[in-house]
Amino acid sequence: MYRNVFLALPLSALLLSSACAQDSSGPADREVTEQIVREYLLENPEVIEEALIALQEKREAEEAEKSRIAIAEFSDALINLASDYSIGPEDAPVTVVEFFDYRCGPCRASMETVNALPERYDGKVRVVFKEFPILSPESRKAAVAALAAGRQGKYVEMHQALMRSPSEFTDDDLADIADTVGLDLDQWREDIEDEDFREQINATYTLAETIGANATPTFVVGGELFSGLRLPKLDGLIAEGIAEAG
Numbered sequence: 001m002y003r004n005v006f007l008a009l010p011l012s013a014l015l016l017s018s019a020c021a022q023d024s025s026g027p028a029d030r031e032v033t034e035q036i037v038r039e040y041l042l043e044n045p046e047v048i049e050e051a052l053i054a055l056q057e058k059r060e061a062e063e064a065e066k067s068r069i070a071i072a073e074f075s076d077a078l079i080n081l082a083s084d085y086s087i088g089p090e091d092a093p094v095t096v097v098e099f100f101d102y103r104c105g106p107c108r109a110s111m112e113t114v115n116a117l118p119e120r121y122d123g124k125v126r127v128v129f130k131e132f133p134i135l136s137p138e139s140r141k142a143a144v145a146a147l148a149a150g151r152q153g154k155y156v157e158m159h160q161a162l163m164r165s166p167s168e169f170t171d172d173d174l175a176d177i178a179d180t181v182g183l184d185l186d187q188w189r190e191d192i193e194d195e196d197f198r199e200q201i202n203a204t205y206t207l208a209e210t211i212g213a214n215a216t217p218t219f220v221v222g223g224e225l226f227s228g229l230r231l232p233k234l235d236g237l238i239a240e241g242i243a244e245a246g
Helices: 002-024 027-043 046-073 075-079 105-115 137-150 155-164 171-181 185-191 195-211 231-245
Strands: 085-087 094-100 125-131 218-221 224-227
Touching: 027 046, 046 075, 046 195, 046 224, 075 094, 075 195, 085 155, 094 105, 094 231, 105 155, 125 137, 125 195, 137 155, 137 171, 137 185, 137 195, 155 171, 171 185, 218 231
Parallel strands: 094 125
Antiparallel strands: 085 125, 094 218, 218 224
């Protein structure tokens, strides 16, 4: 910290001299000052690096604050939509919202852990699944297939089967997975044509953009959003939420 301060002081003085020169001196004086600043920065390039890091941290903090505000404003859409599927007690003190894609490697890698959260935390965690198929058209077809399975009370089973499947999610692949799960295939094929599912997915896109989710998996716990397979962070936020709930 002190090193940053000391490095910034000479630069600040030079910039201040430049500003003063603009008031009372001509172009030649400004050129001299600019050359001094340039030479200083070339000799001390870490100053630029430190400034860029500080700028990045500031922008990340601003984005995080925007996300927190949006999450609070749209909390009902995040955790209380009747069209979303979830696991765990409805009255659990902590709700974990996951935005995911069935073709997302980290989503697949974390599936078992995420699905085990309600039991692992003794019914104090509920998980809400948000279909967020952003990686390919096949991802979107898989999302619709899962939602259609929900009409037959088999969403969770279909969700897990899709996450575990190495298939390319062709129409035949999806039908085979649906059959394995035990769905009425005629009914399922009829249901996947329902535009309500596509509208639901589009609404999730809009919600994700609003709160700043742009990758999979993205988790929302309490008022905080984070992306990626960061299970220690997920556990930490859950523990904080349970502690706050008493």
